[in-house]
Amino acid sequence: MNTQKPTQRCQLFFRETGETFGDNKVHSFGGIFEAPKGAYDAQAVYQVAPQRGRDGGLSGFVVLPDKIPFENIKTPWGYSPLHDPQSASSVDYLLTSPIWPLSQVFNLGALQLRKIDIPSADPENEVFGIFGILAASDITPDYDSISVFEGPHEYAGFMDLQGRLGHEVLPERNIPPMVEHMRGDNFSALWRKPLWGFSDEPYMIPSFACEEEVNAWKEIAKRLASGDAPEDIPEEIWKWRSAGQTDEVFVAALTYLHEQYPDHIDTAYVPKTAAQSEEIEQRMSEAISHVLSSPRM
Incomplete structure (x- = not known):
């Protein structure tokens, strides 16, 4: 016993x-x-x-x-x-x-x-x-x-x-x-x-947000990365947006990440080990470099 x-x-x-x-x-x-x-x-x-x-x-x-x-x-x-x-x-x-x-x-x-x-x-x-x-x-x-x-x-x-x-x-x-x-x-x-x-x-630990909020963040990110305009996103989802989520550079980087790493958005809000966190930082650095070197920027 x-x-x-x-x-x-x-x-x-x-x-x-x-x-x-x-x-x-x-x-x-x-x-x-x-x-x-x-x-x-x-x-x-x-x-x-x-x-x-x-x-x-x-x-x-x-x-x-x-x-x-x-x-x-x-x-x-x-x-x-x-x-x-x-x-x-x-x-x-x-x-x-x-x-x-x-x-x-x-x-x-x-x-x-x-x-x-x-x-x-x-x-x-x-x-x-x-x-x-x-x-x-x-x-x-x-x-x-x-x-x-x-x-x-x-x-x-x-x-x-x-x-x-x-x-x-x-x-x-x-x-x-x-x-x-x-x-x-x-x-x-x-x-x-x-x-x-x-x-x-x-x-x-990336966030303490509730499940509803995290799901909305992911939906917004996927829609923006797929080319949807903010006005095309339903208000019940859009109301959960976070600051900077519609910034032009952010959206361009998000689009790159979504295209190159399809799992990026779904795994963005889950806890990660140090090695996984370092991989995400490298991805982000790669995406920002790509966006800033793009002629449209």
Whole structure:
């Protein structure tokens, strides 16, 4: 009989925001979270109780068991961005929205989860993208590394700091100094870097968009690449378009990619290993070079 408790673990990057909430300094964080299947609700917000280490850093935390459903999360003026699939998939928008259940006095954090399809270390676990806010007066997280936490999955189970990804944990993983690596990037760029996962190969996660949104993006891309004008695309699909999707150079590059690599659009929004990500970047570079050297450009 296996009496070992199920394990949960996460990899987190922290960024200083320069903002305060009452007496507390505000930090944003993001990464991945692995937990037993069905243990967490991706349609809820969870609060986090952090623990200060002897060095003043974050030595661990507890994800508090009482979840707050999305329908109960609202801004002070009564609007919930989590009701809109497009804003609910925008990490940068959500991290700056006044929707996080924090304390102005006590150290407290809050997080959200988005299911992602990458391998887990434990076959009984599932993996989520994770992001949120930590408000603390006397805790300074490690901003220059990806911190790894692990602990048993149980009621108010504590997750201890295991060390830094690429150093004490999975030392073979090439993790650059994160302050410089993220310089100039918005927060959502974090997951588009092939850094993540507890398996042998690191992954990048291109988007947290819902299935409906991703399917619309792919349909728009295929129609534009096939020569359809925007006005020919049904509004129920076109409303999901992303910024820059109708840019002339982008459409020309997309058309080239669709012709040369028929699988490109269908695989554009799925997680990829570092090798797969590098192949996509090479394809994009090839397409842009082709377009810019074209006489029509």
